[in-house]
Amino acid sequence: MVEHNVLNPSGEPGIYGVVKLKNLAVGVLPIDRDGSTYLVGQYRFPGEYYSWELPEGGGAMDQEPVVSAKRELLEETGLVAAQWSKFITMDLSNAISDERAIGFLAWDLEQHPPEPESDERIVIRRVAFKDALDMAMTGEIRCVFTQAMLFKAVLMVKNGDLPDALARRLGN
Amino acid sequence: MVEHNVLNPSGEPGIYGVVKLKNLAVGVLPIDRDGSTYLVGQYRFPGEYYSWELPEGGGAMDQEPVVSAKRELLEETGLVAAQWSKFITMDLSNAISDERAIGFLAWDLEQHPPEPESDERIVIRRVAFKDALDMAMTGEIRCVFTQAMLFKAVLMVKNGDLPDALARRLGN
Numbered sequence: 001m002v003e004h005n006v007l008n009p010s011g012e013p014g015i016y017g018v019v020k021l022k023n024l025a026v027g028v029l030p031i032d033r034d035g036s037t038y039l040v041g042q043y044r045f046p047g048e049y050y051s052w053e054l055p056e057g058g059g060a061m062d063q064e065p066v067v068s069a070k071r072e073l074l075e076e077t078g079l080v081a082a083q084w085s086k087f088i089t090m091d092l093s094n095a096i097s098d099e100r101a102i103g104f105l106a107w108d109l110e111q112h113p114p115e116p117e118s119d120e121r122i123v124i125r126r127v128a129f130k131d132a133l134d135m136a137m138t139g140e141i142r143c144v145f146t147q148a149m150l151f152k153a154v155l156m157v158k159n160g161d162l163p164d165a166l167a168r169r170l171g172n
Numbered sequence: 173m174v175e176h177n178v179l180n181p182s183g184e185p186g187i188y189g190v191v192k193l194k195n196l197a198v199g200v201l202p203i204d205r206d207g208s209t210y211l212v213g214q215y216r217f218p219g220e221y222y223s224w225e226l227p228e229g230g231g232a233m234d235q236e237p238v239v240s241a242k243r244e245l246l247e248e249t250g251l252v253a254a255q256w257s258k259f260i261t262m263d264l265s266n267a268i269s270d271e272r273a274i275g276f277l278a279w280d281l282e283q284h285p286p287e288p289e290s291d292e293r294i295v296i297r298r299v300a301f302k303d304a305l306d307m308a309m310t311g312e313i314r315c316v317f318t319q320a321m322l323f324k325a326v327l328m329v330k331n332g333d334l335p336d337a338l339a340r341r342l343g344n
Binding site: 090091094142144155156 | 216218219220223260261262263264265266269270272273309311314315316317319320323324326327328330331
């Protein structure tokens with residue numbers, strides 16, 4: 001938490017507390033040959049519930065985001081993707097922190113053994129993209145990063161912004 | 173910041189720091205008769221940039237979210253909506269906080285004078301829904317709460333999940 005001495009817009013002096021994070025958030029929407037994607041299940045302590053999400057994690061600020069994304073995908077799912085495309089950038093909580101998130105589409109997947117960090121207890125589910133999307137639409141998936149990635153991928157298909165081969169796998 | 177003594181999944185004791193927030197985030201996607209919506213422009217200190225977003229703010233935990241949403245919409249834009257529908261729930265940053273956000277569609281709008289809080293310096297833009305969506309798709313809108321609301325509204329139109337009158341205004 002960094003505190004700044006500032007003038008409020010009303011001209012009064014004030015202290016503004018800002019959460020400055022050392023990491024970037026990276027997320028991956030992996031797309032398999034048959035249109036499946038992969039969800040990671042884990043207990044989220046802050047919200048106190050079991051959460052299904054796309055593979056996501058933290059990346060060091062001085063590392064290329066795609067390098068961090070590749071590492072997270074491998075650690076959590078064991079997947080190595082030959083194709084990567086950055087497709088979404090967002091601020092997660094811009095009133096209280098500078099937490100920035102970058103999402104990637106990843107395809108041409110190859111399965112390797114996962115390499116979980118010792119403090120992660122996660123479960124992987126391979127699901128049809130459409131089913132993951134339904135989980136986000138109904139609110140069963142609550143993580144906004146995951147919601148935004150799934151929603152935007154569909155809209156990119158709708159707008160013709162994805163390669164045909166990928167668009168077909170996403171069922172549109 | 174609350175610190176919990178926990179066992180890591182690996183069985184080791186540890187301290188887990190969790191940001192517990194006193195507020196809920198509420199957001200509004202107002203939809204005007206002609207399909208326009210309203211964006212709020214403001215300087216976001218944590219990320220240090222000028223941000224365009226749907227009307228959003230904090231609501232007390234002991235207040236109905238729709239009451240907080242109505243207040244935020246009135247304060248920021250002067251709009252009063254006769255129709256409200258909760259359409260999205262999300263966790264904004266579930267690895268580090270319990271910040272929950274709830275978004276509402278609001279329509280049948282009436283313009284009143286805005287009632288800004290003294291420490292807010294904001295600008296309001298009335299834009300076609302499609303233009304707001306384009307800003308989110310291109311990343312000009314970086315706020316993930318706004319992105320997710322705009323994206324989900326389009327997908328609900330696509331799925332036939334919105335009343336016809338609303339769907340028509342959103343241009344589909």
